[in-house]
Amino acid sequence: MATVRNPGARPGLPMWVLSSAQCTTATVSMPRPNSQVQPSLNRSTAHWSSHLGGVPQMTTAALLLWSVTTMNEQSVYSPLETTDRVTFEVVKNSLYKAAEEMKIVLAKTAYSPILKVAGDYSCGIFDQSGSMVAQGPDLPIHLGSMPDAVRAVIEKFKHDATEGDVFIHNDPYFGGSHLPDVNVVTPAFYLGAILGWTCVRAHWPDIGSATPGSYGAVTDIYGEGLRMPPIRLYHAGKVDQNVEDLILANVRTPDERLGDLRAQVAANHRACRRLATLAGKYGVDSLTRIMQEVMDYSERLMRLMLSELPDGEGVFSDFCDGDGIIEDGESEDATFTIRMRVRKHGDSLEVDFNGTDPAVSGPFNAPLSVTASGVYCSLKMIVDPNSLIPANSGAWRPIRVSAPPGTVVNAQFPSPVVYANHEISHRVADMTFGAMADFMPENVMACSQGTSGIITLGGLDPRNGQRYVSYETIKGGLGARPNKDGINVVASGISNTMNTPIEILELSFPVRVDYYEITPDSGGRGKYRGGCGARRAWTILDHDSRAAVCLEHTQSPPFGIRGGEAGAPAKISLKLQDGTIRPLLTKGGFNAPKGSQILLEVPGAGGYGDPGERDSAAHESDLLEGYVTVRDEGLTG
Template sequence: MTEFDPIRLEVLRNALEATAQEMGAVLKHTAFSPNIKERMDASCAIFTADAELVAQAEHVPVHLGSMLRAVRPTLDVTGALDEGDVIIVNDPYVGGAHLPDITLIAPVFIGGRHVAYVASRAHHSDVGGMEPGSMPGRSIEIYQEGIIIPPVRLYRKGALQQDIMTMVLANVRTPDERRGDLNAQLAALRIGERRMAELAERFGADALEQGMAAILDYTERRMRARMAELPRGVWYTEDCLDSDGSSDDPVWIRLRIELTDDAFIFDFEGTSPQVRGNVNAVAPMCWSSIFYSLKLLTDASLPPNAGVLRPITVKIPKGCFLDAQAPAAVCAGNTETTQRLADTVLKGFAQIAPERIAAASNGTMNLIGIGGVDPRNGRAYTYIETSGGGQGGRPMGQGMSGVHANMSNTLNTPIESLEISYPLRCVRYELRDGSGGAGLNAGGEGIIRAIQIVGHEARVSLQTDRRRFAPYGLHGGESGSLGRNWTVDAKGEKLERAAKGSLTLNDGETVILETPGGGGWGAVPAAQEAAE
């Protein structure tokens, strides 16, 4: 292990994490789309010259593990990068997410010496495909979900490769917005490069590289120390998605967790095979959900870097829907499947340390995408958003209401921004009373969000779950309420809609999401139950 003065190491670690946070702030404040500038559906990270994640702004938990495994596979395709190169990639089978998540990666050179990489990942509101927003409710192959960008150089030695940019923008519905968001990601990289150069000047390039290696060693030691506090053993757990959107069959995640003296082993033997619908996930999605859940079980203050996962082994059976192979549809693997993965892992952890783990949160990102032609200016628009729900009841208190829980840490789009940016009207937005599961510590409430189409015909896509199997309670707590999707026509007639699908709505028609509540934690005391 690399020796490094502990005080100096902590200063460097915080400086690196602050750099990643500043990269995120630059991205948010310079982005064009509300999905990034309002909801911050993006993450920024710093990697060592060996492509190990050393610092990441904790923006979106689903990016934690997938960013961890984004750079090395990309470099395996592109080869070594020159100063001034910038790689662009969204191929899930290389970059480890889904097509709307576009990643930019740049090497950092100090005095001609390569010392690190900086990266930014952002969820773009449209990358083409069969439906506006590029998150179709029922895609069955990846080609329906948008343009696939393999790892290619968007910039080569500082020069924009205009042909690459032109090709990307020709395949999306909102090219000006996409160009603006890509430029915002590039700005985030530039501030990362600048701050890394300042750190090299402050510490020296040699010390910077040694310090990054020492940070990873330090994080591994902390992780192993937390593991040593837990009981050794084997635990089994399972949970399922409502369906894959193509059939009504549930899609199962089965997990065997083993903790030995040296390793935490996560074995997904028995999990459902690859499915026809779009809930298939690529392997880094498993790492993301495990990374997030481990921090809840062990120590939330663990630095978000590759050191956390050094003692971790993940086994995913060949042909499993958690390690999808091309050309499988995967867009909901990033949104719905990661949520169910987190639910499954945390249910297992509740057996290991019941005093640390909350009941199931709403368990879905409740994604809605709307697109069409804006009657105000005659231009195409695409609106995309995930909605919050109830957090599970916790050992220390009730679950929070109306929040993005577990794998989503994004915000809602403020109503003012939504109505200014799109020909849409938010006609209802409130907590869903009574949706949280009862318990000693009750689950939080879901929300009701109703969006009306104004002055045009629009395509609407829904990717939701927990409409059939409710968020579980723990230790005697009750399940949270199921979610529901509705549409209301111009005459006021209400129609329940499927959890996953796409449809057309006209002027004056409304789509309504009722999101699930969180499960309850602990049994309601008998005296209180009798009084009620």
């Protein structure tokens, strides 16, 4: 027998009594909803692996036991007064499954590879006021900002929405993130009553502007592309053709954009039907009440888990490579600094960005809701590594994020924002780990690649004479963890996008991928090694392309934790047909002539712990796999 207590648990919380280190089945005796009797585990199961937060990772049965135990601790979980526990769970899971179903519909019907393959979108269900009740398994970057986008629609159309209406907008200053992220919002009705709202935020590969892919280095939001405040696209089920025509006239690939737009509309409609089915079964009042209870449930779990972590305060600062604008009289892009202070006390936490540099000229300024999304992402990883807390607006109530207006983390109109949506989110997500390492180092990880590694290409496809736009995010290393290496070449931090297979890329666009591989020696050294980055080369085939790049951590490599070394920085250059290699700026547009080759290396991740303490067997494995190329003779592990 083994007795295991949740690390950091308050006195009085029951222990898990485990009879086996690894089993596959378990039977849990469930108590009545208001019972003080704790559940019993007849056949125990626990498969321990790496963890960031105060709750170790376990198999499903042990997680269920922990969840039921906390739900019955009356000081934290008051009983549900009007909804029985079974109905609550059924409806809660139905809401999340509806959000997942939205994702499936979108993936099966979208046209562009970045949506149908890479998955650069998020789907959510919102209550009558615009609070997020359920988000699909999508992008953490959208956790904090999607509710503001839905509320902007509600504020404008709350007295004028009818069944069959569909609204669209992408304005960062109305709750959007950046212009390529287009929000399609639909009210869900049942018997004439609004149950809530559904929303798909999807990245369009092009939204206009002077640069294909809409990733140019511009100095105000007017230069970033088509900016849409909340507008009605469908009325009572019928599209407003004038609005649709206006949108499609301002993008480079209108047929593809129309396919993506209709996929978003279809995904919303599917969720609306699911909500109507739930309302028909449980009643409108019951469904809308349970929506509130789902968010309350997430808040209580977040407060409980926060309370089990150490109190403390930490600070961290980091600098960004530049905004893509070389100012008059300067010879290179100027860096700027973000400063963060984290204070955790009891069941709440505050993140303050006082002292952060003012807004920059280029598109590296984030709306506060985008900055908050990066913070929320890391905090959920730290506090809830086993994903017990449903992702919704309730989970963020115990967390306060503040920043002075007019800084790079709290943009004000008309500052440009397109890079900041992901680059600031990445940066503050990693900085949150750095700040909290001051008082809970065993609960955080080292810095990951910290950039989305974006390349866009555009021009006329010589194979068919049609205009094309390609948008890709190239993955790097995941930060080393307190007891495990980082992961190589994976979406990390605020991102959850997938790799676009080379076959699809070459079929869709006039390019050839010459190599795409793990970069040796790019993961930071440490007791646990940071994940390796990737390197890739594209050749532009039979035409001249207009390209753009957005890349960070070229000057500020991803940091290590507790003596771990930094990961390798990013690099980008253009190799011309005559063999000349020309370094490129890390942000903004550039010409890629016929036959030229784009050479990109995305960052590796930081290491964790003293490199001298690395296990020698792990080092030998790294040599064998090609993750490192130089033998380290000084290991003591």
